[in-house]
Amino acid sequence: MPATTEHSRGVRRVAIAGLGAVGLRVAEALDEGLPGCALVAVSANDRVRAAERLAHLRCPVPVVPVEDLEALADIVVECAPAALLPAIAGPFLRAGKTVIVLSSGAILSHQELVQLARAHGGQIVVPTGALLGLDAVTAAAEGDIRSVRMITRKPVKGLVGAPYLVEHDIAIADITEPLRIFDGTPREAAIGFPANLNVAVALALAGIGPDRTRLEIWADPALTRNTHTIEVDADSASFTMSIANVPTDNPKTGRITALSVISYLRKLNAPLRIGS
Numbered sequence: 001m002p003a004t005t006e007h008s009r010g011v012r013r014v015a016i017a018g019l020g021a022v023g024l025r026v027a028e029a030l031d032e033g034l035p036g037c038a039l040v041a042v043s044a045n046d047r048v049r050a051a052e053r054l055a056h057l058r059c060p061v062p063v064v065p066v067e068d069l070e071a072l073a074d075i076v077v078e079c080a081p082a083a084l085l086p087a088i089a090g091p092f093l094r095a096g097k098t099v100i101v102l103s104s105g106a107i108l109s110h111q112e113l114v115q116l117a118r119a120h121g122g123q124i125v126v127p128t129g130a131l132l133g134l135d136a137v138t139a140a141a142e143g144d145i146r147s148v149r150m151i152t153r154k155p156v157k158g159l160v161g162a163p164y165l166v167e168h169d170i171a172i173a174d175i176t177e178p179l180r181i182f183d184g185t186p187r188e189a190a191i192g193f194p195a196n197l198n199v200a201v202a203l204a205l206a207g208i209g210p211d212r213t214r215l216e217i218w219a220d221p222a223l224t225r226n227t228h229t230i231e232v233d234a235d236s237a238s239f240t241m242s243i244a245n246v247p248t249d250n251p252k253t254g255r256i257t258a259l260s261v262i263s264y265l266r267k268l269n270a271p272l273r274i275g276s
């Protein structure tokens, strides 16, 4: 029997759960064509509106409830509100399939999903998303990382309404100077800023974990972009990296987030694959 090649593996059927800033952009890229991948279905909160948002695609796909996605697809891109992560990921992992998780903060409170993946041969993929350099951090983690620190600066409108601000009675709507609103760990931030700090949890999972990684969050009225700076000190290297994200229509989400998913899907079948 001939060896299986990339070419003969067939097309991977991709579903998208959540048709917001990330989901629609990924759907458009799949519709334009990513070699070896085909968009087969999406889930959305409002099915009529979702069908309208998909109407410009060359090949519109069905809009189905999240529980119906697994029967239709090999891979699901989770880009929905964080609370839906178990409902979206569970069926795919139980079937030994792949889940690309954007709401990475929710992984911390749903470790059972990692157990499910282990038990059934599935895989949870956390793409670099709105961050950068997770390849360097995971490489450094193969050695000894002494410290990881992240400083996030966001425009006010990217932070308003976060549960941490409400609970601690921190008003940022009228600030005129940058204000440090949080100094703690990604584990604490995942609870206090569920729609803002997925990147900090991804960094923590890549490096030294959600309790040893240090995180500061600043609200900055002069900023128009979400910016993240990472400082890593390891026995293999020290590095500092920064990214300033152009927001999408959703001020909490940078444009590069969807592009990170698209590049991951493109790499799945690429004859030359750059970056780990």
Ligand SMILES: NC(=O)C1=CN([C@@H]2O[C@H](COP(=O)(O)OP(=O)(O)OC[C@H]3O[C@@H](n4cnc5c(N)ncnc54)[C@H](O)[C@@H]3O)[C@@H](O)[C@H]2O)C=CC1
Pocket (backbone or CB within 6 Å): 017, 018, 019, 020, 021, 022, 023, 043, 044, 045, 046, 066, 078, 079, 080, 081, 082, 084, 101, 102, 103, 104, 128, 129, 130, 131, 194, 195, 196, 198, 199, 202, 250, 252, 253, 254, 257
């Ligand atoms: N890992 C990373 O680097 C980043 C992660 N994120 C996270 O990714 C996720 C998606 O982000 P965005 O696309 O910006 O959010 P979004 O708010 O623009 O879109 C989420 C979509 O999910 C839909 N939805 C709500 N209930 C649903 C249901 N029951 N079934 C299916 N869909 C439902 C909403 O209608 C909305 O269209 C969020 O959790 C966000 O925090 C965002 C940016 C960066």
Ligand SMILES: O=C([O-])CC(=O)C(=O)O
Pocket (backbone or CB within 6 Å): 130, 195, 196, 197, 198, 199, 200, 226, 227, 245, 252, 253, 254, 255, 257
């Ligand atoms: O962390 C997130 O979920 C989003 C974010 O900061 C960004 O887009 O820059």
